[in-house]
Amino acid sequence: ARRAVLSAATGPGATADGHPVPLLANIGGPRDLDSALANGAEGVGLYRTEFLFLDRETAPSASEQEEAYRAVFEAFPQGRVVVRTLDSGADKPLAFLPPPEEEPNPALGERGLRMFRRYPEIMTAQLGALARAAAGVSAEVQVMAPMVATVEEAEWFADACRTAGLDGAGVMIEVPSAALRAADLIRVAGFFSIGTNDLTQYALAADRQVSAVAGLQDPWHPAVLDLIATAASAASAAGKGCGVCGEAAADPVLACVLVGMGITSLSMGAPALPWVRAALSRHTLAQCRDAAAAARSVTSARAAKAAAYAELPGLE
Ligand code: PEP
Ligand code: MG
Numbered sequence: 631a632r633r634a635v636l637s638a639a640t641g642p643g644a645t646a647d648g649h650p651v652p653l654l655a656n657i658g659g660p661r662d663l664d665s666a667l668a669n670g671a672e673g674v675g676l677y678r679t680e681f682l683f684l685d686r687e688t689a690p691s692a693s694e695q696e697e698a699y700r701a702v703f704e705a706f707p708q709g710r711v712v713v714r715t716l717d718s719g720a721d722k723p724l725a726f727l728p729p730p731e732e733e734p735n736p737a738l739g740e741r742g743l744r745m746f747r748r749y750p751e752i753m754t755a756q757l758g759a760l761a762r763a764a765a766g767v768s769a770e771v772q773v774m775a776p777m778v779a780t781v782e783e784a785e786w787f788a789d790a791c792r793t794a795g796l797d798g799a800g801v802m803i804e805v806p807s808a809a810l811r812a813a814d815l816i817r818v819a820g821f822f823s824i825g826t827n828d829l830t831q832y833a834l835a836a837d838r839q840v841s842a843v844a845g846l847q848d849p850w851h852p853a854v855l856d857l858i859a860t861a862a863s864a865a866s867a868a869g870k871g872c873g874v875c876g877e878a879a880a881d882p883v884l885a886c887v888l889v890g891m892g893i894t895s896l897s898m899g900a901p902a903l904p905w906v907r908a909a910l911s912r913h914t915l916a917q918c919r920d921a922a923a924a925a926r927s928v929t930s931a932r933a934a935k936a937a938a939y940a941e942l943p944g945l946e
Contacts, residue, residue, distance in 0.1 A: 675897020
């Protein structure tokens with residue numbers, strides 16, 4: 631039966647009534663491209679570039695970076711590739727930099743875009759390599775920053791991207807302040823991509839790395855759904871895209887709920903793509919909206935999930 635569902639859904643992502651939802655892959659580098667292509671990814675929604683930088687004694691050279699980026703861009707001549715700039719921190723330190731300050735809460739520390747404040751030359755080098763790799767390829771290349779908390783940070787990043795020749799820089803929505811003030815942020819961002827892993831961690835104040843609080847790391851929580859809906863509405867009002875690239879996008883039922891909240895693309899680990907494609911193809915946009923409203927009308931993650939399932943027959 632599973633095979634029948636899968637074979638029924640091929641081609642670009644869309645709801646049963648034809649509302650398009652591009653389905654993209656999360657990748658860590660060129661070695662993940664085969665799986666992305668085999669599972670029908672329409673592009674890349676999250677290229678985690680930190681794998682180029684971690685576990686090495688010297689920074690990757692400009693040409694090494696360019697080559698890794700171009701290999702990914704060329705795999706999707708018709709598609710979109712969203713590159714996230716380096717997302718490292720005290721828990722993922724860079725061996726070629728002086729050891730960072732000991733942090734009691736690395737998730738709340740100098741990570742993501744914040745690290746570029748101390749080392750702007752690493753950002754400039756990465757953006758330069760991205761701009762050169764993007765020149766002359768037909769993929770639509772977009773760049774976004776992780777861990778943006780304020781409008782000033784988003785402006786600073788967008789300016790640096792423009793200077794490098796990269797327009798329309800995006801902002802990841804992974805910090806509650808960014809979601810709550812999404813209407814301010816979208817004025818300076820080309821698009822949003824919601825990182826539901828971190829957004830959940832920060833919304834529920836439950837460290838992703840601490841197993842004792844793993845039960846709280848649940849993107850079905852209505853508080854997380856509300857933050858996502860706020861960001862999606864702000865982007866939609868501005869006529870800009872708002873994707874999801876956290877693990878939430880890989881849950882076929884939650885994927886329908888996200889689409890019902892106005893999310894415009896979904897990016898996930900490649901093996902989940904066929905399941906999400908199948909789930910979307912079996913439900914209309916109206917059903918997805920009803921499922922989203924139902925999930926947000928209750929008071930717990932568990933009840934939200936049950937409410938959404940009830941609106942989306944055939945996914946139990
Ligand atoms: C996220 O936080 O949801 C995300 C996509 O980024 P990462 O998992 O790499 O932190
Ligand atoms: Mg994240």
